[in-house]
Amino acid sequence: MATEQEKNELYAMDISDAVWESAPGTEADEERVEIAHLPGGAVAMRNSKEPDTVLRYTAAEWRAFVLGAKDGEFDLE
DSSP states (O other), rough: OOOHHHHHHHHHSSOOOEEEEEOOOTTSSSSOEEEEGGGGGGEEEEEEEEEEEEEEEHHHHHHHHHHHHTTTOOOOO
16 A cells, blocks of 8 residues: 555645557547556546546556456456
8 A cells, every 4th residue: 555655645646748558459439447557556546537636656656456367356257
């Protein structure tokens, strides 16, 4: 879990020039999740239909999420 200081620094970071990516094959007018890679391995995530609402994750948080998804931790079954 990120420290409060790490999260504060992450949310203070200017990401106005971030390059947003979405899954291959998604259409520009589709609602989709977009991510932007930030310095230090951090990641920002947003919904394409609500681009002003951005969640930010430290490198460790993002790594834990990706590994959990690969391991099936979020499967409904």
